[in-house]
Amino acid sequence: MEKFKLEYIWLDGYTPTPNLRSKTTIKEFKSFPKLEDLPMWGFDGSSTQQAEGRSSDCMLKPVAIFPDSTRKNGALVMAEVMMPDGKTPHPSNGRANIPDDPGAWFGFEQEYFLMRDGRPLGFPSGSGFPQPQGPYYTGVGYTNVGGIAREIVEKHLDLCLDAGINHEGINAEVAKGQWEFQVFGKGSKSAADQVWVARYLLMRLCEKYQVDVEWHCKPIRGDWNGSGMHCNFSTAYMREKGGKEYFEKLMKAFEVNVNDHIAVYGPDNHLRLTGHHETQSIDKFSYGVADRGASIRVPHSFVNNEYRGYLEDRRPNSQGDPYQIAGQILKTIATVPLG
Template sequence: MTKYKLEYIWLDGYTPVPNLRGKTQIKEFSSFPTLAELPLWGFDGSSTMQAEGHSSDCVLKPVAVFPDGARKNGVLVMCEVMMPDGVTPHVSNKRATILDDPGAWFGFEQEYFFYKDGRPLGFPEHGYPAPQGPYYTGVGYSNVGSVARKIVEEHLELCLEAGINHEGINAEVAKGQWEFQIFGKGSKTAADQMWVARYLMMRLCESYGIDIEWHCKPLGDTDWNGSGMHANFSTEYMRTVGGKAYFEAMMKAFEKNWKEHIDVYGPDNDKRLTGKHETAPWNKFSYGVADRGASIRVPHSFVKGDLYRGYLEDRRPNSQGDPYQIASQILKTISEVPVSKSAAA
């Protein structure tokens, strides 16, 4: 038997953006534990905005498990928060109620800022560095500094060791801003991996004395890009059938539901979606081929040969957004669009 370090990870009850929480227990198993072998575990919900002090018990229900490359015999356990009966989802548990479809694929592009001493990494104590331009996919100390690339490379390795489908990294448009991409099949799978990837990044940065700033526009109304979490999405029907008529009907559904999307795409999006810095206005829906300033960017590969088949990119979700709710809202809107029964068959 081997003693494993189980890190139970969950989302707390803070609003409008939940925080990641984690605590460790040690359990013996004959081999790396399966999800079915992991027990429920209680915690004090009064300390996480999920219960009152006079009745503080909440329960963690494991829903996904990953190897933890930073620990010997380490296990990362993504959890849902349940009521004391261990069966009823807590009101803060968004994962339990979202729309899911294993045939729906999501690729999230997570942007964020490294922060140290109250400002983006590489910013001078007063004022701003040189204007945006050389930082995006930049190389060299003057562009990316001496520590950021080390962190993102270590984070990449931790994600890969965990079995997270990490698809790439790059320095972003603003100094101190970076991005990583996570791909998954199904709302819950993709979002589980994104939340664990966020957790790994935050935990890693502890040893560097650096924080992650997830806010979508931390520098306010300045000439510096904000941070998004662009959601690339497709369903099996979009990938195999598609068609111009279906695409146009889908865009009408997205336009009709623009408010429902903005409501779950992350707080303060009006500060980021201004029509500047490669964004569409938050209250005006648009789409266009290769248009980074549209709400939905349509790749050239999607319209190639007039097939209108493949994936689309919703550029409105922001860096603070909850991937569970983002994926679910996208699927909900797509489900309103009728499909050709003959083509689907």
């Protein structure tokens, strides 16, 4: 039997966006544990806005496990928060009741800013701004990306791959100090689990650099890009059958349900969805082929393949909860008759 370090990770009860929390327990196993081997574990919900002090017990139910290459015999355990009975989902548990479908595929493009002392890396200290946007997107060189940002994102990439997260790529983004990583998963819960653990790994890695990760969708006001979390999605029907008629019905359903989508696509989205900086206005819905200013971008490959494949919802923002984003997309798709 070997001792394993299990880092339980969960979402707290803060609103409008939950924070990641984690703590470690040591358990013995013959080999790297499977999900079904992991015990539930309690925590003090009164310290995470999930319970009152006079009745503070909450439970953590493991839902996914990933190797942690930063520790000997380490594991990252994504968990749902449950009530003290261990069976009832806590009101803050946004994962438990979302629709799920292993045939639904999601690709999340997570943008973020790396910050130090309240300013993006590469911004002048104190006040002022760097040169305007233009050279930073996919940029190379110290002037464009700075001295430590690339080291951070490369190490983060390795940590995610070591963990078995389906991390698909990285790039410097349009604004100075802004970066992006992409995660792909099959099933709404699995895809979102991977995004949350990838976020956790990035924040934990940045501790040693004395750098913060800013997830807010518009941390720098003015003529600077905000941060999105564009969601690429498809179902088995969209990939295999599709068709223009079904696509048009799907877009109509997205238009009808626009308020439900915006409600879960992340707070302060009005600051980002202004109709500028490759966004559609928050009060409008549109779709277009290769249109980065539309609500839904339709790839050329989708149209050229007889309206089969995936679509990109460009409205979710960088603070959004991927559980809720994927769940709402599936809810809307479910309203459209097949065939």
